[in-house]
Amino acid sequence: MQQEDKALKDRVREIPGLQMEGEDRGILTLSVGPQHPGSGHFRLIIKVDGDIIAEALPDPGYVHRGEEKMCEYRNYIQNIPHLERPMIADSCGILYPYVLAVEELLGIQVPERAKYIRVIMAEINRCIFELYWLAIYGIFLGHSTMFMWPMADRELLIDLAEMASGARVTHAYFVPGGVRNDIPDIFVEKATKHVKYFRSRLKEYESIFYANPLFQARTVNVGVLRREDAINLGATGPVLRASGVEHDIRKAEPYDVYDEMDFKVITMKEGDSYARAYVPWLEMYESVEIILQALEKIPNGPVRIKLGPNPKGGVAEVFKRVEAARGELAYYIVSDGNPKPYRVKLSVPSFRELPVMAHLLKGAKLADMPSIYWSMNYWPVEADR
Amino acid sequence: MSQSTDGLYVENVLADKINSRFGDRIKVSYLKPRRIRIDVSKDHVLELARFVRDELGFDHPISVSGVDYPKRSTIEVVYHIGSCSRDEYRSFVLAFAVHLPRDNPVMPTLIPVYRGVEYHEREVFEMLGVVFEGHPRLERLLLPEDWADIPPLLKDFHIKGREE
Numbered sequence: 001m002q003q004e005d006k007a008l009k010d011r012v013r014e015i016p017g018l019q020m021e022g023e024d025r026g027i028l029t030l031s032v033g034p035q036h037p038g039s040g041h042f043r044l045i046i047k048v049d050g051d052i053i054a055e056a057l058p059d060p061g062y063v064h065r066g067e068e069k070m071c072e073y074r075n076y077i078q079n080i081p082h083l084e085r086p087m088i089a090d091s092c093g094i095l096y097p098y099v100l101a102v103e104e105l106l107g108i109q110v111p112e113r114a115k116y117i118r119v120i121m122a123e124i125n126r127c128i129f130e131l132y133w134l135a136i137y138g139i140f141l142g143h144s145t146m147f148m149w150p151m152a153d154r155e156l157l158i159d160l161a162e163m164a165s166g167a168r169v170t171h172a173y174f175v176p177g178g179v180r181n182d183i184p185d186i187f188v189e190k191a192t193k194h195v196k197y198f199r200s201r202l203k204e205y206e207s208i209f210y211a212n213p214l215f216q217a218r219t220v221n222v223g224v225l226r227r228e229d230a231i232n233l234g235a236t237g238p239v240l241r242a243s244g245v246e247h248d249i250r251k252a253e254p255y256d257v258y259d260e261m262d263f264k265v266i267t268m269k270e271g272d273s274y275a276r277a278y279v280p281w282l283e284m285y286e287s288v289e290i291i292l293q294a295l296e297k298i299p300n301g302p303v304r305i306k307l308g309p310n311p312k313g314g315v316a317e318v319f320k321r322v323e324a325a326r327g328e329l330a331y332y333i334v335s336d337g338n339p340k341p342y343r344v345k346l347s348v349p350s351f352r353e354l355p356v357m358a359h360l361l362k363g364a365k366l367a368d369m370p371s372i373y374w375s376m377n378y379w380p381v382e383a384d385r
Numbered sequence: 386m387s388q389s390t391d392g393l394y395v396e397n398v399l400a401d402k403i404n405s406r407f408g409d410r411i412k413v414s415y416l417k418p419r420r421i422r423i424d425v426s427k428d429h430v431l432e433l434a435r436f437v438r439d440e441l442g443f444d445h446p447i448s449v450s451g452v453d454y455p456k457r458s459t460i461e462v463v464y465h466i467g468s469c470s471r472d473e474y475r476s477f478v479l480a481f482a483v484h485l486p487r488d489n490p491v492m493p494t495l496i497p498v499y500r501g502v503e504y505h506e507r508e509v510f511e512m513l514g515v516v517f518e519g520h521p522r523l524e525r526l527l528l529p530e531d532w533a534d535i536p537p538l539l540k541d542f543h544i545k546g547r548e549e
Contacts, residue, residue: 355504
């Protein structure tokens, strides 16, 4: 028997990526990813003791593109399209703080109509993104209907985004000084109809997904993040709010016309994987409310301030943040007076979730790894930039 | 008082609180609406971080950026910290900047105060070569394993074919 054990251990030792430490305790080091369909382009190095995760070491960087360095070689306008590449599923969310920062740097006042269009597009993108994420969350827990329904409903909103910007996902629609082009006349009527229908569809997710006993069994009380840990680890967005922290940049530091919108900040006390999936769903209702209010109030007028060629700011630094779909997204731009930024730093929510992920996975069961990982709403491409 | 969140009033009060505690060991380098930047030396940065977290409620680490200034032969490490627990400071972002000499950029890690900065500091380490003393895992993070060049966010590093 012992000989068989030893032979097995010897065989295991020869498998690349699978190492055994401490012969007696039998701690296995496993590599999840970077090509694993359940993790995206991201590797988790997991040490398991039996089926308990003793340590989880996130290893990002497989899709690092050097966005920050690229920014230093292009002027403020040329930077727009490549900056949305890290997060194409929420391309308005990742561009929003950039254009706000550049506007502050250049001292531009944005037309009222553009502010409303931006809020509408940002909220449409929030829903597009949350649906995409919920779909993947569903399929990786084995719920294939939950993959198909959000993907289908997402098309409605993508149609709206396409109507406004001309592109389905990578819009490059926000520019310093407003938005690239005005929305067509029919947009307000279509958008009202679409988001109202979308709101009626949202209700269905309760019975098919959130009330599903299988989904609940895999997520309730799994990966509980306490309030203090969430704050100290720098968690943001739905992850933070699911742990009972009422912090939303749209309310805390309103930008554009968010201060005129009436909406609630959704929080839950539980802090488990279920709450982290439930909060974004409730937030989509609030997004629909914001879109409907903005569509009603939207004024007429210009949508863009024309900038001269190669606009430049003074010697200054700006720090701007917005609430993107995954949480607080911030840009820190240092300008030395040239048309190209001296330094651009993207602080993205996914990157801030790395320490949270390591914290939550430690001590969890290996089988709970997918539900914790996907509830974090982590996007490798965004984290790597 | 409610108006004060928009003007410079709260900013001044905050800066005074920090100034009265630290005196000439720090320098408030600017005050803008809801943004305060403090220049601090690496010897006092831990004390400052503990003070703003425990006494002022700035408990939410947002980002850590490194900026290279070859003309001044300085590397600046800028911590951006927000507040989640105090409603009056929720809209504020505090930045503390640590100036390090370019030939020997070493500073203590802030993980004991903000656990969330672990990966941010690792990124600054590999992108600008700043060494954070006491960091448990100061290893390569985003760059490829076979990267054999200088840290890429230094101004000496140029993208191929785009040298100025």
